[in-house]
Amino acid sequence: MARIKPQALLIQSKKKKGSTRISVTTILFCSLIVLLILLSLITTYKHWSQSRSRGETRTGLSNFENVDEIADSKKYDLPGYAVLNTSKGNITIELFKDGSPEIVDKFLDLCQKGHFKGMPFHHVIKNYVILGGHSQDSGGIEDWTSKRKFHRQLPTSPKHEAFMLGTTKIKEDSKAFQLFITTAPIPDSNDKLYMFGRVIKGVDVVQEIEEVDTDTHYRPKSPVGIINVILQQVI
Template identity: 60%
Template sequence: MARIKPQTLLLQSKKKKGPSRISFATIILYTLVIGLILLSLVATFRRWSRRSAEEKGYGLKNIEVQSSEKDSKKYDLPGYAVLSTSKGDITVELSKDTAPGIVDKFLDLCQKGGFKSMPFQQVIKNYLIRASNSQGAGTAESLMSEGKLRTQLVPRSKHEAFMLGTSKRRQDDKSFELIITTASLHDFADKLIMFGRVVEGENIIKEIEGMETDEHYRPNSPISILTVTLKHEI
């Protein structure tokens, strides 16, 4: 058996005990893996942050949309009403901003046919005409007597001619009054709510105003509102 030289044994011992070297390719591979892991974590964080921001923004957007939809509904309501009478048509522009509650009530009654065949109960020359389903003198005659008294006392602001209003006394389906002024009236803010102005049909109002009446200002010949048609534009 051949003997191994001492130098050879020493070299073999160093090779076994020394640490193994990591190749350059392995270092590159580990670096790439660590880089990919870091990029993945960064991308995940960005995606999570973006989603959180979008959810918050979506909530605000929903609030804005709901608010705008609510506002738009207000202005999507019909802005005009055509009162078809026995004498002809009277077109009124509704005051949706100044009297929204009364306009809503008026529109609701129109859709229910609340003004169909409503008679003009009183015609007071150079003052107003009044249509109502209720019998009796109603608001018009009392307004006229109060108006004379107020004129004698202190000059006050006035309602313009050819304005559409109603009484403040009662606002139910059976007693809703329609009052159209035919001249400037002294302020009756405590009695009347004006919610529209006549834009077409002043000649029809004048024709109604010229009708003969009895001592209670009731027309001698029957005249009424046949139908009311709602419109967005004229």
């Protein structure tokens, strides 16, 4: 076996040591890159977390400050008009969403449930009022007729003028929700009258209904009533 010269052994030793130094340098360099990446990720996460926290705070404050505005926008998204399709023609009503919001909400809810489909006008008092409903309250009619005799002496206000839409009862029982349309100014003395709309089209239809023949108890001799109600945002 050939003997390796000392000079050759020295060269081989230097080569091994050089390769070891390159390997350590590479490891250190890679470790540095990994460390920088980790630091970058940590910094980015902290920045994102702080930005999100500030954004949620601003959003919360904004929502809190704009609660009333959101409520108002929902209120004004409600239909502002109702078209009563009657057996004599159409009557367009402007609803008082601001003045009578609770009654208007109840009216709109009943419209969506079809409460007014087929509702008859069960009493027609000429030069005074047209009454409609699924139930007939004879006591209420006596009250209406007794006040009619003296309505000229009792005070009136713009909300109780002619061609206004109102109701006499607000109860959980939907059958108790009746409608009336005035055909002349009516007195303010009855605090159970709730006006929530006015006729803006179809006054001639109201007057035609007012002219139907009635018996001595103000009941129409021929059926007349509401076929259905169409709600509209604009007209």
